[in-house]
Amino acid sequence: MITKRIIPCLDVRDGTVVKGVNFKDLKNVDSPVRLAEYYSGAGADELVFYDITASAEGRGLFTDILTETARCVFIPLTVGGGINTLDDFDRVLKCGADKVSVNSGAIRDPSLIPAAARLYGDQCVVLSVDVKRVNGVFTVFAKGGRENTGMEAIEWVKRCVGGGAGEVVVNSIDTDGAKSGFDIELCRAVCDAVNVPVIASGGAGCAADFIELFKAEPRIDAGLAASVFHFGQVEINALKREMKENGIEARI
Amino acid sequence: MIAVVNYGVGNLFSLCSSLRAVGADVTVTGDPDVIRAAERIVLPGVGAFEDAARKLSASGLEAPVREAAEEGKPLLGICLGMQLLFERSLEYGEHKGLGLIPGTVAPLAGRIPDTLKIPHMGWNALRLHGNAPIFKYIRDGEYVYFVHSYAAVGCGEYVIADTEYGEYLTAAVRRGSVYGCQFHPEKSGAAGLSILKAFTEL
Numbered sequence: 001m002i003t004k005r006i007i008p009c010l011d012v013r014d015g016t017v018v019k020g021v022n023f024k025d026l027k028n029v030d031s032p033v034r035l036a037e038y039y040s041g042a043g044a045d046e047l048v049f050y051d052i053t054a055s056a057e058g059r060g061l062f063t064d065i066l067t068e069t070a071r072c073v074f075i076p077l078t079v080g081g082g083i084n085t086l087d088d089f090d091r092v093l094k095c096g097a098d099k100v101s102v103n104s105g106a107i108r109d110p111s112l113i114p115a116a117a118r119l120y121g122d123q124c125v126v127l128s129v130d131v132k133r134v135n136g137v138f139t140v141f142a143k144g145g146r147e148n149t150g151m152e153a154i155e156w157v158k159r160c161v162g163g164g165a166g167e168v169v170v171n172s173i174d175t176d177g178a179k180s181g182f183d184i185e186l187c188r189a190v191c192d193a194v195n196v197p198v199i200a201s202g203g204a205g206c207a208a209d210f211i212e213l214f215k216a217e218p219r220i221d222a223g224l225a226a227s228v229f230h231f232g233q234v235e236i237n238a239l240k241r242e243m244k245e246n247g248i249e250a251r252i
Numbered sequence: 253m254i255a256v257v258n259y260g261v262g263n264l265f266s267l268c269s270s271l272r273a274v275g276a277d278v279t280v281t282g283d284p285d286v287i288r289a290a291e292r293i294v295l296p297g298v299g300a301f302e303d304a305a306r307k308l309s310a311s312g313l314e315a316p317v318r319e320a321a322e323e324g325k326p327l328l329g330i331c332l333g334m335q336l337l338f339e340r341s342l343e344y345g346e347h348k349g350l351g352l353i354p355g356t357v358a359p360l361a362g363r364i365p366d367t368l369k370i371p372h373m374g375w376n377a378l379r380l381h382g383n384a385p386i387f388k389y390i391r392d393g394e395y396v397y398f399v400h401s402y403a404a405v406g407c408g409e410y411v412i413a414d415t416e417y418g419e420y421l422t423a424a425v426r427r428g429s430v431y432g433c434q435f436h437p438e439k440s441g442a443a444g445l446s447i448l449k450a451f452t453e454l
Contacts (some may be wrong), residue, residue: 001416003395027432038439045375076397076439077398096265099437101287121299123371123399166371219375251375251395 002158003112004214005222006236007199008229010035011052012081017230018052023078032062036069036077041231043236044075048101048169050222052144053092063095070096072197073096080128084108089116093124101126101169103143106160107149117164122196129157131186132173143171153186154193161194168194169224172202177245179205179228184214187220196220204228207239214248254452255290257280257333258313263296265332266281270438274449283444293325297332301341301357301402304332305349316351321352324429326454328386334425334432335402336390338346343402353427355407360400364418371401375414376423376435384426386411396423396440396447403434429454434447 010017010032017032036047047064049190071078079092080101089100102121106127117125130141131153137151157168170190172183182200190198200213204225215224228234240250254271255262258280271278271294277285287293295317297304308314312391321327338349343355347356357395360370380387398415413424415435424446425432431451437444 002376002398005374053358070266070272072268072269074273074438074444075441094265096263096269096328098266123373161314167373195368221369 003045003222003251004243006043006239007041007046007048007223007224008035008044008224008236009026009048009050009201010228011050011226012065013208015062015065015078019180020209026176031178032065033068033072034177035067036073039236040073041073042073043240043252045076045222046076047073048078048080049097050079050101053095054134057115063091065080066092066097068203075175078126080126083112085112086115086119089120089124093120099124099126099167101128102165103128103130104144107151110163111160113160114163117166122166125165126167126169127157127160128169128171129153129160130173131172131183138189141173145152145176157190161196165196167197167199169199169201176201177202178203181209184213184216187217191217191219199224200226201225204234207234209240209243210234211242211248214243253277253290254292254294255287256280256294256296257287257305257308257313257317259308259313261304261307261332262296264296266294267438270448271452273352274445274452276452277449282311282313284312285449287313287320289323290320292315292454293320293327294451295327295329295336297330297336298355299332299357299360301332301335301343301349302345302347305336305341305347306338311318314422318350318352320429321350321428323360324450327352327430328437328451329430329432330438331434331446334406334434337430337432338404338407338427343404349401352430353407353410353425353432355404355410355422355425357402358405359418360421363403368418371399372417372421373399375440376417378413378415378435379420381411384424384431385426386426386447386450387413388450392444394443396435396437396443397446398423399436404432412417
């Protein structure tokens with residue numbers, strides 16, 4: 001049976017990996033290429049590269065880093081950040097990305113996901129959505145979590161999946177950086193709404209948070225995190241052994 | 253030299269990088285003569301069957317691929333490239349494949365329980381059948397990476413590995429020197445590289 005995936009996310013800025021706590025206070029960690037190689041060897045099932053400042057400042061992705069990574073890392077690679085046009089898809093796919101995640105770009109241009117899905121296939125198009133509760137309503141935020149779009153999140157996810165997004169990364173701004181566990185309530189609401197793979201993001205503080213996620217909501221396909229992996233609080237292969245001990249399918 | 257058949261579908265970057273990582277001399281080519289001169293051939297592919305079959309035929313590369321198979325040269329079809337090896341596909345209608353391996357490519361929808369998501373995407377374990385040389389460096393139960401919504405049926409005796417997703421799905425086939433992998437060895441970490449390494453040694 002298919003395994004639950006563990007996905008380290010490398011937030012890239014100026015050629016280095018950074019992790020924002022609630023998307024602020026960025027902290028340099030290491031070279032993206034070195035980290036990607038390390039994670040591939042350490043049991044990561046997939047890697048995500050996010051150019052986190054691209055949508056705010058309109059900068060392009062660091063395609064040299066991507067190319068270099070794809071040359072030496074042989075697990076699926078998803079790229080996001082600053083994906084606004086089909087040309088952006090083309091550019092990162094040529095550099096070795098397997099999937100492309102769209103966030104603010106899809107909000108700005110709702111025809112982007114359907115057009116990309118037609119051209120590259122649903123499996124290539126990932127919707128990434130930043131969600132925060134506003135007066136108790138799951139609300140979509142754009143531009144790295146800085147701008148309230150006023151859109152209800154679950155409807156937005158349904159619309160994007162209907163348009164061809166083959167996977168959804170659900171990032172909870174409410175739990176991001178707090179290290180007190182994933183936003184299971186939000187994940188459940190998304191799993192109720194769509195039947196494509198759903199990746200939980202935001203809030204992992206320890207291995208037990210992943211176990212709790214997969215036990216509480218078995219429809220979740222993957223857990224994504226950054227700093228807990230970068231700073232060694234969670235060692236991926238140890239996490240996967242713990243998953244297996246808890247009856248959760250994992251690749252070791 | 254390994255020729256990676258470039259007929260205008262999919263991204264060959266990762267595939268070439270992974271073959272080079274196991275020491276292969278790789279040429280991406282749309283030239284029939286280069287394919288004829290190659291020792292081994294990889295037929296990649298992503299996207300829709302009908303479009304890919306048409307492009308392979310229109311590019312003039314179907315003939316050299318067939319000749320290679322007939323001559324007994326090692327040929328590896330990956331993902332949609334594997335599906336093209338079969339007699340036909342039922343993806344959006346019915347379309348003819350190369351017919352190098354008996355079987356039909358059929359949708360997962362309706363075959364697997366409704367609770368399972370389609371595409372079958374992610375890491376799943378291989379159940380090996382027999383001792384195919386291409387799997388000589390991996391063990392039974394090794395995880396590899398899949399992304400597909402269709403899978404081959406009716407290819408029983410040619411199945412060298414399957415994988416469980418609600419039911420057992422064809423994961424790899426072999427007929428003589430012609431191999432097909434439904435999964436992506438170039439995205440399957442160390443296990444995938446071991447499979448590609450074994451292919452370069454056939």
